[in-house]
Amino acid sequence: MNTLQLNIGGRTFAIAVQPGQEDHVHHLASQIDAKFQQLTPRYSQNLLFATLQLADELHRSQLASAQAKQEAQAAVDGASDLKREADMAVGQTDKLKRRIAELEEELSNLQSSIQQESNKYNDLIADNERFKIAVMEADTEKTRLQGELASARRERDALEQQLAEAPAAASGQQAFFDPASSAIDPELVPALERFAELLENCASKLEGKGAAS
Numbered sequence: 001m002n003t004l005q006l007n008i009g010g011r012t013f014a015i016a017v018q019p020g021q022e023d024h025v026h027h028l029a030s031q032i033d034a035k036f037q038q039l040t041p042r043y044s045q046n047l048l049f050a051t052l053q054l055a056d057e058l059h060r061s062q063l064a065s066a067q068a069k070q071e072a073q074a075a076v077d078g079a080s081d082l083k084r085e086a087d088m089a090v091g092q093t094d095k096l097k098r099r100i101a102e103l104e105e106e107l108s109n110l111q112s113s114i115q116q117e118s119n120k121y122n123d124l125i126a127d128n129e130r131f132k133i134a135v136m137e138a139d140t141e142k143t144r145l146q147g148e149l150a151s152a153r154r155e156r157d158a159l160e161q162q163l164a165e166a167p168a169a170a171s172g173q174q175a176f177f178d179p180a181s182s183a184i185d186p187e188l189v190p191a192l193e194r195f196a197e198l199l200e201n202c203a204s205k206l207e208g209k210g211a212a213s
Helices: 022-037 043-171 186-212
Strands: 002-008 011-017
Touching (some): 002 022, 022 043, 043 186
């Protein structure tokens, strides 16, 4: 321990201090002596008042320091809260980015599906157009065959008329043609065969077009 001589209010005091604390204690003593000099010259009371004033200033300084620490801690806490909110915002942003990516992928898949369905629809339209054309061609062919059939029937009627009139002309009588009792003119046989073949072809084609439609 070291002994210091302190002069306060015109009196000298000897006190023991830790080594290295000499300058600090001298500074405190000078502050007390400055306060003491501001008071009326009554030594004991002046010393007490000076000490109380310094103690009050120290207390106020400690309160101000504590308040400053609280404010600093509140600022630190506020900064921590802001950091947590920022981290949450970053997390939400990442989630939104992932959701946007998922929605974009779903949209791409939907667009691909729509394109596939559109292609199928276009194929169906093309098939329908081809079917319409085929039906129109079938109707045209049917009309042509019906015309040929009508022509064949007229030709048949004409041949039957000729066959009916041939025996009557030969005998000089009006008689109905009887295939079982009358002989067929050999010249009419090729015409009858061609007529029968034409009827069979027309019937086959009509049956085939009807089944196809």
